[in-house]
Amino acid sequence: MIIYNVTINIEExxxxxxxxxMKSSHIPDVMSTGxxxxxxxxxxxxxxxxxxxxxxxxxxxxxxxxxxxxxxxxHAARLQEEHVNRYQGKFVAFRTLLEVV
Numbered sequence: 717m718i719i720y721n722v723t724i725n726i727e728e729x730x731x732x733x734x735x736x737x738m739k740s741s742h743i744p745d746v747m748s749t750g751x752x753x754x755x756x757x758x759x760x761x762x763x764x765x766x767x768x769x770x771x772x773x774x775x776x777x778x779x780x781x782x783x784x785x786x787x788x789x790x791h792a793a794r795l796q797e798e799h800v801n802r803y804q805g806k807f808v809a810f811r812t813l814l815e816v817v
Contacts, residue, residue, distance in 0.1 A: 727768070739757070
């Protein structure tokens with residue numbers, strides 16, 4: 717199994733709107749693509765003293781790299797663009813891939 721992990725830091729002034737939108741719209745849209753088995757939203761609680769905003773790790777689990785590659789090919793750009801258009805300049809994000817062993 718593969719975990720597609722998106723770590724994102726969201727600015728304080730849009731945090732409440734962002735978490736609502738993620739739960740009600742974005743994550744359901746990602747899950748509806750059919751490539752992921754489950755998801756988790758994890759709030760990062762170990763932060764640096766000078767860190768601002770709120771940091772989350774959103775984890776999507778899929779069966780294989782092939783499933784993830786199909787998701788990225790067919791859906792990722794559109795879904796990421798929706799996020800950028802809504803919250804541009806108010807977040808930083810990076811993605812990692814994890815393999816369940």
